[in-house]
Amino acid sequence: MDTAAPHAVEANGITLACRVWGPADAPPVVLLHCRGADGADWTQIAERLAAPPRPRRVYAPDLRGHGHSDWSGDYSARTMSEDVRALLAALGLGGADVVGHSLGGLVAYVLAQRHPGAVRRLVLEDVCAPVPLDPPRPPAERPDGELPFDWAMVRATDEERNAPDPVWWEHMDRITMPTLVIAGGPTSLIPQDQVARLAELIPGARLVTLDAGHLVHEARPEEFLAVLEAFLAE
Numbered sequence: 001m002d003t004a005a006p007h008a009v010e011a012n013g014i015t016l017a018c019r020v021w022g023p024a025d026a027p028p029v030v031l032l033h034c035r036g037a038d039g040a041d042w043t044q045i046a047e048r049l050a051a052p053p054r055p056r057r058v059y060a061p062d063l064r065g066h067g068h069s070d071w072s073g074d075y076s077a078r079t080m081s082e083d084v085r086a087l088l089a090a091l092g093l094g095g096a097d098v099v100g101h102s103l104g105g106l107v108a109y110v111l112a113q114r115h116p117g118a119v120r121r122l123v124l125e126d127v128c129a130p131v132p133l134d135p136p137r138p139p140a141e142r143p144d145g146e147l148p149f150d151w152a153m154v155r156a157t158d159e160e161r162n163a164p165d166p167v168w169w170e171h172m173d174r175i176t177m178p179t180l181v182i183a184g185g186p187t188s189l190i191p192q193d194q195v196a197r198l199a200e201l202i203p204g205a206r207l208v209t210l211d212a213g214h215l216v217h218e219a220r221p222e223e224f225l226a227v228l229e230a231f232l233a234e
Contacts, residue, residue, distance in 0.1 A: 006039060006068050009061075011086035012079075017068030018061040018087065019043075022050030026057040028096035029232065030084065032104030033060070034215075035157060036149050038067030041101075045217050048225055054233065059096070061087055063107065065153030075156035077103075078165070081111035085118055094118075097232050101125040101217065102190075103157060109202075112179075113171040121232060122177055125224075126184040126214050129197035130164035137162055172201040179204070180231045182224070185211035206231075 006017035019039045029049060031042040039060030046058040062069040063080055084107060088096060095118045100108030105127030112119045137158050142151050181199040183192055192209075199207035208227050212219040 006062060008068075009087055009090050011090045012083045014064055014070040014072050014083065016061050016064070016070070016083060016087055018059055018091075019046070020060075021046045021058040022055050023057060026050075026055045028057045028059065028091075028093050030088070030096045030098045031058065031060040032084065032098065032100040032108055033063065033066070034102035034104055035154070036066070038062040038069075038148065040067070042217070044221055045225065045228075048221075049229070054229075056097075056232075059087075059091065063104065065150040067148060071150040071153075073152075075150075075153040077106050077110045077157075077160060077168075078114070080107040081114060084108075084111050085115050088118055095120050097121045097123070099123040099125065099228065100127065102127060102214065106130075109172075109175060109198075110168065112177065113168070113174045116174060116176055119177050121234075122175065122179040123182065123228060123231065124179070124198065125182045125216050126188055126190050126195060127181070127198055128161075128190055128194040129201060130168035131194065131197070132164060133162050169201070173203060175202045175205075178231070178234065179206070180227070181205050181207045182216055182227060183207060183209040184214045184216045185209050187211065187213040189214050 009016050033041045039062050042060040049056045050058050098108045098119045105124040179202050183195040199205045217224040
């Protein structure tokens with residue numbers, strides 16, 4: 001299979017683009033990117049995860065409103081989580097290890113709350129606890145020119161960041177699978193007390209800090225992979 005280009009998968013009433021690496025019979029792992037990126041953001045990590053001696057079957061979709069996936073209206077974290085659940089079903093996967101960065105991490109933990117059977121192990125990279133921003137994030141100003149994502153998605157996700165669904169907090173106890181929270185340390189743009197709070201809210205979650213800033217897997221890929229692979233192998 002050519003993994004350089006995304007493959008179209010029909011899921012949850014839309015078309016999702018998904019890149020794939022690794023042997024078809026290897027244990028599956030799904031990588032969910034941050035806002036404004038797409039599945040290609042994970043290429044370096046995916047290639048390593050798919051390689052011997054313990055290869056994984058790696059799936060890196062473009063979330064709706066990003067890259068080659070449909071840019072279609074509803075950009076709530078709940079809807080995006082249902083996209084991922086439908087993607088797993090379309091791929092014939094009963095479940096998978098799920099790794100999410102930033103927005104992808106929010107989508108991942110909402111998926112874990114709503115469909116715990118779909119997630120074997122959960123990894124959240126520099127993700128905030130679901131607390132309202134104070135002061136709220138002001139409306140973002142759209143850059144000029146074409147964008148690789150839907151600007152409506154930015155507005156919608158900012159609204160949810162300012163006023164998270166209270167259910168996200170209330171249902172943290174539904175995340176019962178082994179969970180690893182990776183924090184980016186003091187140079188991250190994400191308040192690290194919020195990342196630590198998220199780890200406290202999830203029963204039995206483990207918190208590891210890598211002083212890399214918000215883009216942990218990009219800035220410190222070797223350290224990120226060491227922590228990730230050890231956790232997934234448990």
